[in-house]
Amino acid sequence: MARTSLLIALLLMMGLSANAMIRTLPFPELVKKAEVIVIVQVVDQKITEEAGVTNPKVHTEVEVERVLKGAVKAKDRLAFDTQGTVKKAREDSPIFPEKGRKAVLFLVKGDGGQWRLLNGIQGLWPLHAETGKTLGMGFRYSVEQVEAEIKKN
Numbered sequence: 001m002a003r004t005s006l007l008i009a010l011l012l013m014m015g016l017s018a019n020a021m022i023r024t025l026p027f028p029e030l031v032k033k034a035e036v037i038v039i040v041q042v043v044d045q046k047i048t049e050e051a052g053v054t055n056p057k058v059h060t061e062v063e064v065e066r067v068l069k070g071a072v073k074a075k076d077r078l079a080f081d082t083q084g085t086v087k088k089a090r091e092d093s094p095i096f097p098e099k100g101r102k103a104v105l106f107l108v109k110g111d112g113g114q115w116r117l118l119n120g121i122q123g124l125w126p127l128h129a130e131t132g133k134t135l136g137m138g139f140r141y142s143v144e145q146v147e148a149e150i151k152k153n
Contacts, residue, residue: 022092022119022120022121022122023119024119024122024137025118025119025122027141027145027149028149028152030106030118030119030122030123031069031106031146031149031150031153032149032153033106033108033118034069034070034106034107034108034118034123035069035070035071035107035108035109036067036069036070036071036072036105036106036107036108036115037067037068037069037070037104037105037106037107037146037150038064038065038066038067038068038070038072038104038105038107039064039065039066039068039102039103039104039105039127039143040062040063040064040065040078040102040103040104040105041062041063041065041100041101041102042060042061042062042096042097042098042099042100042101042102042103043061043062043063043077043099044060044061044099045058045059045060045061045096045098045099046058046059047085054088054090055083055084055088055089055090055093056083056084056085056088057081057082057083058081058082058083058084058085058096059079059080059081060079060080060081060082060096061077061078061079062077062078062079062080062096062103062105063075063076063077064076064077064078065102068104068143068146068147068150069150070107072115078105078107078115080094080096080115080116080117082094082095082096086098092120092121093120093121094117094120094121094123094124095124096124096126097126097127101126101127101129102126102127102129102132103124103125103126103127104124104125104127104134104138104143104146105117105123105124105125106118106119106122106123106124106125107123121136121137122137124136124137125137125138125141
């Protein structure tokens with residue numbers, strides 16, 4: 001009886017942890033669902049730390065450098081509010097790179113008409129400062145692969 005109870009408890013715990021994982025979109029679906037895909041540079045970041053709060057609030061402003069897909073223009077500025085920094089990261093939350101760094105963003109319109117990251121953390125791919133290689137959840141892909149996938153649709 002005790003073994004059966006332990007087995008059931010273990011199976012329940014495994015099932016609960018599996019539900020907590022990010023449900024990532026397959027690469028072709030990520031590209032297809034994104035209304036806008038852009039390469040941006042972080043131009044401003046304001047970090048607000050509150051007493052008793054583990055993860056600081058971060059307001060990030062970016063400038064569009066290159067449009068890969070969608071109806072925004074180069075030099076457009078976009079703003080995002082997130083939680084957590086590189087040093088105080090919140091698990092499964094998007095962390096924008098520091099001011100001056102670049103990223104690829106996959107965006108959709110939010111309920112209020114503002115742009116938001118598609119599928120949270122999956123919609124933000126930081127770019128390596130020297131090589132331009134995609135990092136984060138895009139580490140297996142390149143900007144060229146994103147462009148090729150856009151052409152398929």
